[in-house]
Amino acid sequence: MxxxxxxxxxxxxxxxxxxxxxxxxxxxxxxxxxxxxxxxxxxxxxxxxxxxxxxxxxxxxxxxxxxxxxxxxxxxxxxxxxxxxxxxxxxxxxxxxxxxxxxxxxxxxxxxxxxxxxxxxxxxxxxxxxxxxxxxxxxxxxxxxxxxxxxxxxxxxxxxDLFPAFSAISGSAVAYIDFFIDALSRAGVKYGLSKAAATKIAAQTTFGSADALMKSGQTPAEMIDKVCSPGGDTIAGILAMENAGFLSSVVKGIDATIKKSTGK
Ligand SMILES: NC(=O)C1=CN([C@@H]2O[C@H](COP(=O)(O)OP(=O)(O)OC[C@H]3O[C@@H](n4cnc5c(N)ncnc54)[C@H](OP(=O)(O)O)[C@@H]3O)[C@@H](O)[C@H]2O)C=CC1
Ligand SMILES: O=C(O)[C@@H]1CCC=N1
Known part of the structure; x- marks a missing residue:
């Protein structure tokens, strides 16, 4: 062939x-x-x-x-x-x-x-x-x-008719996920980690989280709940991210991607 x-x-x-x-x-x-x-x-x-x-x-x-x-x-x-x-x-x-x-x-x-x-x-x-x-x-x-x-x-x-949505959450989303990894990494640098170490830590954590999510068969929300200890640090972080518009900023990014690819 x-x-x-x-x-x-x-x-x-x-x-x-x-x-x-x-x-x-x-x-x-x-x-x-x-x-x-x-x-x-x-x-x-x-x-x-x-x-x-x-x-x-x-x-x-x-x-x-x-x-x-x-x-x-x-x-x-x-x-x-x-x-x-x-x-x-x-x-x-x-x-x-x-x-x-x-x-x-x-x-x-x-x-x-x-x-x-x-x-x-x-x-x-x-x-x-x-x-x-x-x-x-x-x-x-x-x-x-x-x-x-x-x-x-x-x-x-x-x-x-689902190709534009797929393209946004997969083809383009490789860049969005790397954008997220870079954001985590920069936050690590803010608190004293080297960029290389912070990027490796953020990338392995992203990779491991995706792997665990798929292997466990659980939903992302169930995985989030397992990490958020009652009265703990992670729930404080989740609430601060959501207060800054995390979910709607991701969806707005996907909206813009689909608009660009379809002209609609
Ligand atoms: N990048 C991605 O992650 C994804 C891209 N795609 C799709 O893949 C396609 C390519 O994207 P991408 O690889 O990023 O773009 P690039 O700009 O990296 O590559 C485009 C290629 O097209 C070649 N080219 C331009 N004009 C001609 C021509 N007249 N005849 C033959 N070859 C030509 C260029 O040649 P040369 O190298 O010699 O300049 C280059 O190799 C796009 O349609 C995109 O929608 C789909 C999914 C994901
Ligand atoms: O950015 C682009 O246009 C292409 C389509 C999906 C990923 N890259």
């Missing part, structure tokens, strides 16, 4: 690194092209990938074609690769905000297409990806397309 990437920016690189770690395909079976020759050639050389001269050449030589460009250039790129697509290849889009209907309209209504929304944690096999297939993508071909994300992440098959 050959997997082509059109665009090798932050998200494509995370998936490629995840795929290489998972050994889903040999490195030379990953084909790439992007806007800047120096960038895609250097990246291909560094990891033993195959660089191609054009987006169309990637498409023609691949079984799965991952569209990994920013939304504003997707239309132009799809026009370039359209003639290389056929029903024995799968177009996989990771582009935020472009629907299956729009992808088909810009290419061909008979093509198998998978719309996905991964997150950057795919690099370490810890991603979370939403997927939705069109009616032309079924059976073995669908399994093959899903294998890219199974190798790098958990998968959630979602209705398309």
């Amino acid at each position: 050959k997997i082509g990437f059109i665009g090798v920016g932050a998200m494509a690189q995370a998936i490629i690194q995840g795929l290489l770690k998972a050994k889903l395909v040999p490195a030379e079976n990953v084909l790439i092209h992007s806007a800047h020759q120096r960038h895609y050639e250097d990246y291909a050389n560094e990891y033993g990938l195959t660089a191609k001269d054009t987006n169309l050449a990637v498409t023609e030589a691949s079984d799965l074609i991952v569209l990994a460009v920013v939304p504003s250039v997707a239309k132009k790129v799809l026009a370039e690769i359209r003639s290389g697509l056929s029903d024995n290849k799968v177009l996989i889009s990771i582009v935020s905000g472009i629907s299956l209907e729009r992808l088909a309209e810009l290419t061909d209504y008979n093509l198998p297409i998978l719309r996905s929304l991964p997150n950057i944690n795919s690099e370490f096999g810890q991603g979370m990806t939403a997927v939705v297939a069109n009616e032309n993508l079924t059976g073995e071909q669908k399994d093959q397309a899903l294998s890219v994300f199974e190798a790098t992440s958990e998968i959630s098959e979602l209705a398309e």
